[in-house]
Amino acid sequence: MDWKLEGSAWKTESHVPLGQEGLLEDAGEDGVSESFQLLQIDVECESRESGSLPTGSATWCSKNVQRKQKHWEKIVAAKKSKRKQEKERRKANRAENPVLGICPQHSKRFLKALTRERLLEAKHTGPRLCIDLSMTDHMSKKELSRLAGQIRRLYGSNKKADKPFWICLAGFSRDSPLYEECLRMNDGFSSYVLDITEEDCFSLFPLKTLVYLTPDSEHALEDVDVNKIYILGGLVDESIQKKVTFQKAREHSVQTARLPIQEYMIRRQNGRNYHSEILALNQVFDILSTYFETRNWPEALKKGVSSGKGYVLQNSVD
Template identity: 60%
Template sequence: MKSFLFYLLLFLHTDSDSDHTQLSKRVQKAITKERLAESQSTGLRLCVDLSMTDFMSDKEISRLAGQLRRLYGSNKRATHPFRLILTDLREDSRLYRECVRMNDGFLNYLMEITEQSCLDLFPAETVVYLTPDAEEALETLDADRVYVLGGLVDESIQKKLSLSRAGELSVRTARLPIDEFMVKKNNSKNFHSKILAVNQVFDILLTFCETSSWTHALQAWFPASKGYTIPAGDSAPLPAAAQPQGDD
């Protein structure tokens, strides 16, 4: 594969606007591929545990497939992508088939897909399983750790399946520091939830890696519909790379 430097040099020696447009897309695509390839050896390790899909309905499976597409898109755009690993994903599973059906190019995604679990790949003492039901708040991200997100949609997460799964694995658990950096806000339904889609948690972690600020990360990606907000006076202008998205 030609390196992005090849395309960059070609771009600089091209005259027409149409050729520039075509080459600029090729340059960006090549840069993205190299960045994702490099992340496989240097990126912070993050697994999505997909072992719990038997608990999910077909509708929930489809939602999860869409969330994985958004998650991968965020990793592609990141300045410093994670080393992304989908674990416990069997080729004969409903989720695998739905990912292939819904997500164009899924089989060519620049990430690792395996039927193995995170403990087959990494020592248990390095694993931190993120679950909203954990007692310990996540303070920072450590390059020596392996972070695991439970591949569940909102309805399933409420059953504390991710906490139970972490217990089965006998690994450390942690939660996003929502209580430490956010407060409940009044709303007509008195609704407050800390349960997020897997892609939302991923975006929060990516932004924290870029900014070293939980305030920035939560302000950018924690949905307003969940009933929490950054306290007045603590909020700050969001970095250009952190643009809030939809709920899932």
Template identity: 80%
Template sequence: MDWKLEGSIQKTESPVLQGHEGILEDTGANGILESFQLLQIDVECECQEGETLPTGNAAWCSKNVWRKQRHWEKIIAAKKSKRKHEKERRKANRVENPGICPQHSKRFLRALTKEKLLEAKHSGPRLCIDLSMTHHMSKKELSRLAGQIRRLYGSNKKAERPFWIYLTGFTTDSPLYEECLRMNDGFSSYLLDITEEDCFSLFPLETLVYLTPDSEHGIEDIFVIFIIRKVFNCDLQKVTFQKAQEYSVKTARLPIQEYMVRCQNGKNYHSKILAINQVFDILSTYFDTHNWPEALKKGVSSGKGYVLRNSVE
């Protein structure tokens, strides 16, 4: 019984097999090529009109991949065309207005900034940021201080006559250093001096002026080395003044009370304590203009509760 069924199956399938074998025998390699051509035609029919698949040795990709690639190529072509038109526009503008200086490239501006900062290291005014008290600060206060250092450095790079900055009492294994690396891009390559030494051991004491709001003397001019110590804790605010007295170093304050007066505000808040970047903006502006009202206006925000005397009068 099994033999008969098996035989019947063989008889049923044999014509088909024989047919294929006959085709292969008759056509040989040409038959195989025709079969692949039929498969290729079927695949091409699946594609939308206007889309072509890679041929030859190119790897086969899905339609979405090729669609994204063509979209990206269009974007690149548009950017190249835009740059070309912008270059032609600048060229035509230089021909029409020969007296206008050409716009400098970013590379040139970076090199110019670096040159000015390195020149300030040898002949410019110096500013020390005393960071020896940062171990008293909270995580939030450290983040705020790291942001102030970033803004101070940014303002110094833009200044016509920049200062040379020292971050003293600053260790590379401190939480503040880690916060500066986290918040400030390129902090490790800032053009300034970072040292663990105390500011009083770096320079002759007679050349130093400690900036503190508790001093009785206003700043007279900028020919010496200024020290700023940032303390967020109100209980430690007078530490700067006591530290300067301990080393017999001159103290000074910004001339806020000479040129500014209190203004009324809803919170009845008045403070002469500024962020280190605000103090720097005042010193830098005065160094360029020798105008205290203009310099104070630059650094003392309205939120401190003080305005210039002339604006009130």
């Protein structure tokens, strides 16, 4: 296209193909549209003649592309089906196991508020559990991580319980490595509905109301009393030293008790000849919580004592 200056205005000269000058002279808008349609027809004709552009999508895509497309469609369909099945399963579980008569159609916000209300009510009417975290100063990073995970699982079990405990984390400083580990590993830890205090558990409550649960005690726990505060030592398997919690309880003249594993379970022969009554925090809590709801020690012990500990119920069949 050539640009020419005539007077003070710019004019353009367009080079129009021969045979189409008349189309552009008198056409106006309709004529321009018709001319472009003719150009498009010319291009399509040339494409068909040259054979450079396939006409069908089937011939355009190679067999390899088609195979990948079908494979991807199968994956998408399988994921949709799996999501649908999972949704139906959760719906069926909510219908079979309603929490205090709650209907499945309630929103998550409503269920969360109701759970919080139940936990707060346990502070005044439910049994109380205190976790002694005053012995974590010399724990390794790995041990702190395991302890933080046990606290998370314990709290999760308590939220689901029909009769929740009120939980207190005693001897727990907010600037301690364990607190930082709990924040890192446990989503929403800062919003947990429980008490956190730096005070020692022996100074928080009257000593006569305390029962320190330790596997070294000579007395088996017979019942869970709402008027008692049960203490669990915040230790993990790797850091446990013999009778640490038992000696600490005796120094403060506090009553001790152990889970009645020996009374309801027997040792099972295994290749390692391994038998242990030392359980994680969340395992001990599962036993206490189940017993408080069912008043059945065999059922409660079955819930918390795994087969790896080398114990089975007396009436169990191999």
